[in-house]
Amino acid sequence: MSIPVALPGPRLDEIGEVYRGRSVLITGHTGFKGGWLASWLAELGAKVTGYALPPPTRPSLFDALGLHRRVRHVEGDVRDFASLRAIWHACRPEVVFHLAAQAIVSRSFAVPLETVSTNVLGTTHVMELARQSTWPISIVCVTSDKCYENVESVYGYRETDRLGGDDVYSGSKAAAEMIIHSYRRSFFTALECPGVASARAGNVIGGGDWSPDRLVPDCVRALAAAKPIALRHPAAVRPWQHVLEALSGYLTLGAGLQRRDQESMSVRTAWNFGPAADNIANVDHVVAALVRCWGGGDVQVAPGPQLPETTLLRLSIDKAQALLPWRPRWRLAETVEHTVEWYRAYYAGEDMTEHTIAQISAYAGRKEHVGAA
Numbered sequence: 001m002s003i004p005v006a007l008p009g010p011r012l013d014e015i016g017e018v019y020r021g022r023s024v025l026i027t028g029h030t031g032f033k034g035g036w037l038a039s040w041l042a043e044l045g046a047k048v049t050g051y052a053l054p055p056p057t058r059p060s061l062f063d064a065l066g067l068h069r070r071v072r073h074v075e076g077d078v079r080d081f082a083s084l085r086a087i088w089h090a091c092r093p094e095v096v097f098h099l100a101a102q103a104i105v106s107r108s109f110a111v112p113l114e115t116v117s118t119n120v121l122g123t124t125h126v127m128e129l130a131r132q133s134t135w136p137i138s139i140v141c142v143t144s145d146k147c148y149e150n151v152e153s154v155y156g157y158r159e160t161d162r163l164g165g166d167d168v169y170s171g172s173k174a175a176a177e178m179i180i181h182s183y184r185r186s187f188f189t190a191l192e193c194p195g196v197a198s199a200r201a202g203n204v205i206g207g208g209d210w211s212p213d214r215l216v217p218d219c220v221r222a223l224a225a226a227k228p229i230a231l232r233h234p235a236a237v238r239p240w241q242h243v244l245e246a247l248s249g250y251l252t253l254g255a256g257l258q259r260r261d262q263e264s265m266s267v268r269t270a271w272n273f274g275p276a277a278d279n280i281a282n283v284d285h286v287v288a289a290l291v292r293c294w295g296g297g298d299v300q301v302a303p304g305p306q307l308p309e310t311t312l313l314r315l316s317i318d319k320a321q322a323l324l325p326w327r328p329r330w331r332l333a334e335t336v337e338h339t340v341e342w343y344r345a346y347y348a349g350e351d352m353t354e355h356t357i358a359q360i361s362a363y364a365g366r367k368e369h370v371g372a373a
Contacts, residue, residue, distance in 0.1 A: 030067075
């Protein structure tokens with residue numbers, strides 16, 4: 001067995017050279033992370049096609065950024081294989097970022113069948129289209145840090161740890177990872193085969209997320225309406241990171257997968273993208289920082305029974321830091337500041353396309369987080 005070595009690759013401020021002019025397909029581009037990724041890739045000069053259901057919320061990041069004018073927008077369901085295949089062959093993607101998912105943990109208790117079919121069958125459809133493709137293709141499949149069997153470990157979960165899930169959402173993400181792994185081992189073993197990697201990110205926050213039952217959107221809705229913030233699990237510990245931290249990892253993976261040399265084969269695996277150790281904090285701490293940046297607000301613990309939720313979740317990013325040209329860049333305080341700044345600009349009626357591009361530029365030009373661990 002060979003010893004992994006650090007992989008050469010472009011710095012984040014050079015990554016535009018990799019994507020400029022390339023055909024890129026994003027599934028789930030109408031969602032929070034998908035919208036930020038579509039905006040970043042469009043700014044880099046990629047030929048972006050987005051395939052997704054209509055924006056899941058009102059307001060939405062997709063509408064705020066006017067993405068229907070900046071990318072090729074196609075509405076469709078990843079569970080519809082014929083529809084996905086049609087757009088796949090129409091745009092002939094060189095790079096695919098698969099983000100389409102049922103991404104809300106609480107919703108999985110209400111719609112378990114939708115959660116499993118979207119997260120597992122949707123991923124299988126992407127893998128099958130990759131298998132059938134006759135041109136070079138690289139695929140980054142985004143799952144979740146919740147794909148790990150959570151044993152409330154004080155140590156961060158590593159990519160080699162056991163997969164699992166006590167709730168349907170977590171189980172669907174673990175199952176998606178197994179599908180990706182099995183396709184890779186069954187069909188994508190040679191250098192000329194599609195390059196496939198999976199990405200597992202921590203709790204991602206940032207401007208433009210209006211999803212229900214997520215901490216930051218819930219806080220912003222309450223603060224904007226001058227209502228108290230109701231916390232469900234104030235002591236829960238999570239690996240918080242700005243959306244751009246996760247996306248920079250996905251873009252780095254995509255760049256590595258496009259190389260067609262033997263060294264690049266080691267990119268074709270699972271990767272964690274989380275924050276530095278000092279960004280791992282409990283919900284209470286994050287909310288206090290949000291309130292400070294907002295300029296005030298009331299906080300209370302929500303009464304009544306709550307859905308089951310893990311208390312402690314940490315993610316190890318040792319592998320990505322050691323082997324990829326990737327590091328976290330923003331501390332938790334900066335993450336919260338940029339998030340609040342985005343929402344304040346939105347509610348002030350500013351041009352959010354320009355504001356978002358400015359945040360991307362500021363992030364890409366920032367030096368790596370010195371304290372990353």
